[in-house]
Amino acid sequence: MAADKIANEGDKVLFERSGLVIVGEVVKVREESVIVSISKNDAEGINVETPLTVVSHKNYQLINQ
Incomplete structure (x- = not known):
């Protein structure tokens, strides 16, 4: 899942982790990654x-809002 565009704070992103597809909200944008809030x-x-996880820019897709 290569990111076509870098996410901004508040954006929803889709990523895969441990075989699960997860949707979360970006709470912080870093140089190489984003910090995402996910459900419990x-x-x-x-x-x-914790419901916060780090996702590389290379490993998420923006969800159209």
Whole structure:
């Protein structure tokens, strides 16, 4: 999933992690990645303790709003 365009804060993005397709909201844009807020259920599904995760710009797709 190569990003066609860099996401901005507040954008919805789609990415895959641990075999799950996840939709989240960008809360912070970094140089090489974004920090994304995901649901608690998705966080449990990918076995992380927090609903915030880092996604490389190369590994998400913007969702048209």
